[in-house]
Amino acid sequence: MPKFLIQATYTPEGTKGLLKEGASGRRAAVDQVVTDLGGQVEAMYFAFGEDDIVLIVDFPDPVSMAAVSLTVKASGALRTRATPLLTLDEIDEATRRQVTFRAPGR
Known part of the structure; x- marks a missing residue:
């Protein structure tokens, strides 16, 4: 299941x-x-500083993560950001894929 890092800050409400x-x-x-x-919370921590809550969650697919994100943001109670987390194997696979890219101005 895809993993996501969720960082959130409470609004005053x-x-x-x-x-x-x-x-x-x-x-x-x-x-x-x-x-x-269909997901699972792997870890949830309260913090202080820029973020009030930090979570690692597993969802069956990115659409499920998007659904939660939209609903939570619409509540107005939290400002959130979700970052997809990749395994070592996924990064190894990405490094083996050939990508053609031209940097701007080159």
Whole structure:
């Protein structure tokens, strides 16, 4: 299954929700939305600094990740970004593929 790194920052409204229901309440909500689409939460951490939450999730396909991302962003409670994560084998396969490319101005 494709893996994704999700980094999120709570909006003021989202922070109020976190204060109301706590970290375990948010974890339960994340688990539900991910598993409902056939995925799995590998790790979830709260942080402070630029990001408030960091997750690693597995989804059956990128469309499932996009569906979650759109729904979460539409809530207005979080600003998120998702980064696809590749395995070593996937990068090895990519290095074996021949790509023809001309850099700008060359």
